[in-house]
Amino acid sequence: MTTETAGVDREVTAAFDTVKRRSANAAGRRRIVTCLVIVACYVLVALFGPMLRKYDPVQTFTQDRLMPPGSTTSQGLALLGTDQVGQDILSQMMLGARVSITVGAGTLLLAGLIGVTVGLVAGYRGGWVDAALMRLADIQLSFPSILLAILIAAVVGPSVVNVIVVLAITNWVTFARVTRGQVLTVKNREYVDAARTLGAGHLHLALRTIFPSCVAPILVVATVELGHVILAEASLSFLGLGVPTDVPSWGSTIANGRDYLGDAWWISTLPGIALAALVLTCGLLGDAMRDRYDPKLRSL
Amino acid sequence: MPDALLSIEDLQVEFSTRDGLVRPLDGVTLEVGHGETLALLGESGSGKSVTAQAVMGLLPQPAGKIVGGRIRFDDQELTALPPQQVRALCGTRIGMIFQDPLSSLNPVFRVGDQVAEPLRRRLGLRRREANARALELLHRVGIPDVEHRMHHYPHQFSGGQRQRIMIAMALSLGPDLLIADEPTTALDVTVQAQIMNLLRDLQQERDMAILLITHDLGVVADVASRAVVLYAGRVAEQGRIRDVYDHSAHPYTEGLLASIPQQEEGGARLTPIAGAPPNPLAFPQGCRFHPRCPYAQERCRDELPELRRPVGWAPDQAASCHFTEEVLSRG
Numbered sequence: 001m002t003t004e005t006a007g008v009d010r011e012v013t014a015a016f017d018t019v020k021r022r023s024a025n026a027a028g029r030r031r032i033v034t035c036l037v038i039v040a041c042y043v044l045v046a047l048f049g050p051m052l053r054k055y056d057p058v059q060t061f062t063q064d065r066l067m068p069p070g071s072t073t074s075q076g077l078a079l080l081g082t083d084q085v086g087q088d089i090l091s092q093m094m095l096g097a098r099v100s101i102t103v104g105a106g107t108l109l110l111a112g113l114i115g116v117t118v119g120l121v122a123g124y125r126g127g128w129v130d131a132a133l134m135r136l137a138d139i140q141l142s143f144p145s146i147l148l149a150i151l152i153a154a155v156v157g158p159s160v161v162n163v164i165v166v167l168a169i170t171n172w173v174t175f176a177r178v179t180r181g182q183v184l185t186v187k188n189r190e191y192v193d194a195a196r197t198l199g200a201g202h203l204h205l206a207l208r209t210i211f212p213s214c215v216a217p218i219l220v221v222a223t224v225e226l227g228h229v230i231l232a233e234a235s236l237s238f239l240g241l242g243v244p245t246d247v248p249s250w251g252s253t254i255a256n257g258r259d260y261l262g263d264a265w266w267i268s269t270l271p272g273i274a275l276a277a278l279v280l281t282c283g284l285l286g287d288a289m290r291d292r293y294d295p296k297l298r299s300l
Numbered sequence: 301m302p303d304a305l306l307s308i309e310d311l312q313v314e315f316s317t318r319d320g321l322v323r324p325l326d327g328v329t330l331e332v333g334h335g336e337t338l339a340l341l342g343e344s345g346s347g348k349s350v351t352a353q354a355v356m357g358l359l360p361q362p363a364g365k366i367v368g369g370r371i372r373f374d375d376q377e378l379t380a381l382p383p384q385q386v387r388a389l390c391g392t393r394i395g396m397i398f399q400d401p402l403s404s405l406n407p408v409f410r411v412g413d414q415v416a417e418p419l420r421r422r423l424g425l426r427r428r429e430a431n432a433r434a435l436e437l438l439h440r441v442g443i444p445d446v447e448h449r450m451h452h453y454p455h456q457f458s459g460g461q462r463q464r465i466m467i468a469m470a471l472s473l474g475p476d477l478l479i480a481d482e483p484t485t486a487l488d489v490t491v492q493a494q495i496m497n498l499l500r501d502l503q504q505e506r507d508m509a510i511l512l513i514t515h516d517l518g519v520v521a522d523v524a525s526r527a528v529v530l531y532a533g534r535v536a537e538q539g540r541i542r543d544v545y546d547h548s549a550h551p552y553t554e555g556l557l558a559s560i561p562q563q564e565e566g567g568a569r570l571t572p573i574a575g576a577p578p579n580p581l582a583f584p585q586g587c588r589f590h591p592r593c594p595y596a597q598e599r600c601r602d603e604l605p606e607l608r609r610p611v612g613w614a615p616d617q618a619a620s621c622h623f624t625e626e627v628l629s630r631g
Contacts, residue, residue: 194469199421200391201387
């Protein structure tokens with residue numbers, strides 16, 4: 001009798017587990033999809049928004065100064081208001097999204113390329129190469145990254161490309177560490193030995209045998225880093241060390257509105273909200289992807 | 301054996317560890333003939349796997365190093381060749397399968413592609429031909445519904461099937477020698493028998509030599525023709541497998557055989573070998589087995605026995621024991 005109930009209990013628990021796992025999977029997928037949709041909206045706005053509304057960064061409309069959101073100006077409806085020289089906030093924000101996303105994507109590509117290469121070489125080669133590269137990474141980490149960015153930006157001057165280079169220099173370490181860690185765990189698996197017994201060379205082993213197992217954690221890191229990088233670009237621009245002044249960035253728009261916070265809150269606040277929402281979405285996306293692709297949770 | 305395919309002579313391997321130099325192989329000599337199955341037996345730490353690693357150039361780098369002896373494969377001196385050439389040779393002429401089929405396939409590629417890849421890279425086959433060959437190989441090793449299954453990932457297969465896939469991969473380039481490093485340890489008993497039968501059939505089909513490394517004496521009895529027993533990095537005994545099993549010439553082999561459960565003696569206690577395998581950092585002086593040996597005498601403490609043929613026994617049985625004749629006459 002007892003054993004029978006125990007059997008039934010077990011079956012019921014198993015069924016519940018399956019349901020739970022399935023719904024957890026579905027919830028995880030929903031989180032990822034939602035975040036991806038939000039990011040996609042930002043990308044679409046960045047791509048097509050500036051085409052819909054012309055914006056000239058040097059043209060001013062003094063009669064339209066500091067209009068609140070929804071006012072009608074000489075240029076038409078200012079949905080999100082105007083700034084202290086009468087320029088439309090919405091147009092600025094759409095161009096700002098373009099800068100943020102360009103810088104984010106460019107930095108990730110460059111930092112990822114450097115970081116993954118370094119991590120792969122260090123992890124695979126080991127020995128003194130590993131030690132040298134990782135000490136370099138430590139040195140990099142011991143610098144406060146924003147200070148380093150300020151230093152480099154001050155020396156090379158403002159431009160979008162420079163911002164990307166600066167941020168890539170301060171961010172490659174994360175990629176290098178994650179890649180190296182993953183390479184170290186995978187390197188001694190038997191399938192790597194198996195590939196070696198079949199005559200695979202070093203390049204093949206590193207790129208075709210080991211690297212594919214590193215892709216998932218690298219993607220997760222990249223998503224989390226995307227938020228950091230966008231925030232870092234905004235900070236640099238806020239300090240006047242980011243993109244040039246004729247390219248509106250969220251950071252510079254926020255900085256411009258700082259003096260008018262009392263009577264024109266929308267200049268700083270609206271780009272701030274856009275920035276915060278994007279960074280938050282990137283963070284959530286990173287979390288959701290880690291839950292889904294973490295190698296520790298995957299049955300290898 | 302003049303026509304040996306693989307011959308290892310007095311092989312010595314050293315590992316540098318934090319606690320000092322370790323010598324897991326200290327003078328191992330063995331030969332594998334064309335088309336022959338040689339069983340390499342011994343408990344954990346006796347140097348079985350290190351032997352395989354040394355042949356395949358898989359010794360952990362930079363810790364492991366061959367410090368003495370020779371490895372000849374088909375008239376080529378492997379220890380004298382540069383690593384790239386060893387690798388190339390191993391790739392095409394020596395295949396290897398591993399202990400743990402769960403980790404010996406790459407989890408991120410489909411199994412069909414994994415089997416086809418060496419064919420494309422090494423033999424230069426086109427994708428379509430390589431896939432056809434892979435399909436054939438997978439079919440041969442007994443994967444059911446291959447057309448469909450070759451597009452699956454390793455985690456979708458059972459342990460036994462994964463080992464079969466691994467065998468297909470190792471066979472893909474048509475090796476003359478297959479090194480099987482404990483191929484059935486991680487599998488359950490019924491699957492073990494299937495895998496061993498598969499290996500035996502494949503060997504007969506392809507006239508391939510097999511170096512079968514195992515600690516499980518039961519598994520190899522029907523498959524191997526000769527056996528080499530390792531103990532603490534040295535050859536304890538070698539000979540035809542029936543001779544080794546029926547009248548062991550070394551007390552260690554005798555002990556190993558006595559510790560296998562026998563069907564007919566239901567309920568009887570097993571006879572384990574007393575003591576534990578020696579620590580490779582401090583092998584005992586003299587015969588390395590003497591602290592655990594029921595035959596040990598004063599002489600065994602000081603004098604390392606050479607591998608020799610017992611007086612008055614089969615010419616191809618040899619043991620490194622001072623008292624092998626006594627062991628034989630008792631057994």
